[in-house]
Amino acid sequence: MPALHLLIKPASLSCNMRCSYCFSFDIAKNREKESYGIMPLDILEDIVRKTLATSEQQCTFAFQGGEPTLAGLDFYKSLVEMVTRYNTKNIDVQYALQTNGYKINKEWAVFFKENRFLIGLSLDGIREVHDLFRRDVGGRGTFSKTMQTAELFRRWQVDFNILTVVTAQTAKRISQIYRFFSRNDFLFQQYIPCLDPLSDRLISPTPADGDNKESNPQTYRGLEPYSLTPERYGDFLMTLFDLWYDDFAKGKRVSIRYFDNLIHMIMGYPPEICAMMGYCTKQLIVEADGSVYPCDFYVLDEYRLGNLRTDEFTEIEKNRDASGFIAPSLKKSPICDGCTWYPLCRGGCRRDRDIIGKTDTLHNYYCAAYRKFFEYAYFRLEMCARSLLKELP
Numbered sequence: 471m472p473a474l475h476l477l478i479k480p481a482s483l484s485c486n487m488r489c490s491y492c493f494s495f496d497i498a499k500n501r502e503k504e505s506y507g508i509m510p511l512d513i514l515e516d517i518v519r520k521t522l523a524t525s526e527q528q529c530t531f532a533f534q535g536g537e538p539t540l541a542g543l544d545f546y547k548s549l550v551e552m553v554t555r556y557n558t559k560n561i562d563v564q565y566a567l568q569t570n571g572y573k574i575n576k577e578w579a580v581f582f583k584e585n586r587f588l589i590g591l592s593l594d595g596i597r598e599v600h601d602l603f604r605r606d607v608g609g610r611g612t613f614s615k616t617m618q619t620a621e622l623f624r625r626w627q628v629d630f631n632i633l634t635v636v637t638a639q640t641a642k643r644i645s646q647i648y649r650f651f652s653r654n655d656f657l658f659q660q661y662i663p664c665l666d667p668l669s670d671r672l673i674s675p676t677p678a679d680g681d682n683k684e685s686n687p688q689t690y691r692g693l694e695p696y697s698l699t700p701e702r703y704g705d706f707l708m709t710l711f712d713l714w715y716d717d718f719a720k721g722k723r724v725s726i727r728y729f730d731n732l733i734h735m736i737m738g739y740p741p742e743i744c745a746m747m748g749y750c751t752k753q754l755i756v757e758a759d760g761s762v763y764p765c766d767f768y769v770l771d772e773y774r775l776g777n778l779r780t781d782e783f784t785e786i787e788k789n790r791d792a793s794g795f796i797a798p799s800l801k802k803s804p805i806c807d808g809c810t811w812y813p814l815c816r817g818g819c820r821r822d823r824d825i826i827g828k829t830d831t832l833h834n835y836y837c838a839a840y841r842k843f844f845e846y847a848y849f850r851l852e853m854c855a856r857s858l859l860k861e862l863p
Contacts, residue, residue, distance in 0.1 A: 473528040474521055474783070475754065477766060480514070480533055481540035482506040482758040487570050487612060490603040491635060491696045493665045493767070494536050500668050501771045506758035508541050511548055513760045517778050518552040524783050525561055532566040534766065539573040543581060550585050568592070568633065570604070571619030572612060579626040589630040590660070591620060595647030599639050603696055620654070631658035631725075637696035640664075641706035648713045652724070660727040661710070663836065664698045665767075665821065704839035711847045718854060729851070735814060736855040748816025750799040752790065754783075762786050764795045767821045799823075803833045811844040 482505040483494040498504040521529055531549065533541075553563050567582075568590040582589055593616050594600040601611025623630045632651065634640065640647065640661075651659060692699045698706075710726070717724050731741040744751045755763040760779040763769045773795060776786040790796070799820040806812045817823065818834040834840070 472526055473530075474525040475530040475532065476517070476521060476756055477532045477534055477753065478509070478517070478538075478756045479535055479758055479769070480509040480538050480545060481536045482508075483536040483769075484508075484540055485535055485537040485570070486540060486572050487537065487604065487606050488609075489570075489605070491637060491664050491694070496665075496667045497767075497769055501769075505536075506761075509545070509758040509760075511545070513758075513779060514545070514549060515552055516760065517756060518549065519556045520778055520783065522553070522556045522559070522561060522563075526559075528562040528564070530564045530566060532568075534568045537570055537572070538567055539569050539578070543578055546581065546585075564588070566590070569619075570612065571616045572606065574619040574622060576622065576626070579622045579628055582623075582628045583626045587628070589623065589628055590633045591616065591623070591630050592633050592635070593617075593620070593656075594634050594637070594640060596643065596650050599637075599643055599647065602639055603635075603637065620656075631660060632656045633660045633662065635664050636661050636698055636703065636706060637664045638698055638702055639696065641698060641702040644706050644710050645713065648710060652717070657723070658725045663703060663822075664696055666692070666694055666697055700836050700839040703836055704842040707839065707843040708846050711843070711850075715847075715850050715854070732814060732851055733855045733858065736852055737859055745819035745821075746816065748799075748818075750796045750820055752787070752796075754786070764790055764793070765820075768795075805833050805837065809841075811841060811848075814844060814848075815840045 483498045484505050484507070485492070485494065488495075518531075521531070531553075533546075549565075557563060565585060565587040566589070567587055570592045581587075592604070593613075594602075594604055597611070597613040600613040600616070604612050604616075606612055620630070622628075634647070711729065714724055714726055714729060727743065728746075731743050731746050735741055735746070741747060744753065750765060753765055755766050755769055756778060757763065757769065760777045762775045762778060762781075763773050764775060765773075773793070775789040775793065778786075781789075802817055803823070806815075806817055809815070815834070815837075818836060818840070822835045823832050
């Protein structure tokens with residue numbers, strides 16, 4: 471089996487913050503067991519042993535939540551010890567972790583540096599926007615604590631990037647946010663559109679307004695205070711691109727993952743973001759009890775593929791094929807036929823095309839945003855691609 475990439479939830483969907491838009495909490499409410507607690511070390515050992523025995527050349531242990539630091543620093547020290555013990559084939563092992571930064575102190579930072587963890591730090595920009603939705607269990611804003619964590623990472627030379635959830639409020643103030651990131655030298659950025667709750671995408675046989683929810687699903691999005699509409703998202707992408715391109719033209723390289731991938735695609739390379747492939751790739755999302763799911767957005771009971779305590783990776787892949795999870799993502803909306811921008815958009819991520827309870831994927835919710843953005847920015851994206859191609863040996 472080739473290189474394996476595992477996204478592990480060592481604290482299940484538990485978290486020490488209460489972000490208003492949290493998709494993990496929403497998933498927890500829509501399955502039989504909301505949380506599987508902290509992953510026992512014997513399950514972690516089973517996962518490490520099987521992964522290293524199966525993988526070839528390289529593997530990645532990435533951690534997410536909920537909040538993965540709730541598993542405790544000793545959990546990760548045990549992980550590194552287990553990898554050392556079971557890595558008899560001298561596989562290249564990489565570590566990554568996405569955190570809200572709330573628990574991070576010097577000891578965590580030193581550990582991350584010494585063991586070469588790549589860290590994603592969740593920060594929604596300026597204080598006014600971040601604290602609006604990213605609050606602790608007491609309802610207090612977490613901006614100051616997150617910035618303290620960023621400073622700790624700098625002091626101890628931890629490799630980290632910034633992950634920003636794009637809400638309606640983020641979209642409106644992206645100019646201020648981008649300049650704030652620039653002033654703080656946050657040069658590696660990732661922006662992900664905020665997801666509305668699953669309940670906003672469930673098919674209802676009797677919609678309250680008498681409309682046909684199945685035929686007109688988009689009517690049932692954009693109902694939350696943080697909801698990101700296609701119009702807002704399109705404006706956000708254009709404004710962010712202008713700011714980013716201005717820096718690029720001046721020789722200042724800021725890495726925005728989405729723009730980086732678009733440029734690489736124009737250069738002829740495949741995207742590294744699953745959501746930009748145009749279909750679901752084979753992911754391995756591991757819950758705290760060892761259960762495996764096909765995607766971080768579908769950690770729901772009906773999508774469980776098996777359990778690494780009892781199943782081998784080959785069995786999990788057979789279950790994936792039998793489940794038919796990937797097949798719906800391969801279907802293309804009729805609107806995509808003949809679209810100039812399909813080679814870049816490729817229909818978008820399944821999470822933006824899916825109506826829970828319906829087997830067919832539909833027209834991408836953000837289609838209008840992508841069309842507007844590509845028409846606005848493609849010429850300059852192509853110029854960036856040509857510039858970068860000249861720098862290649």
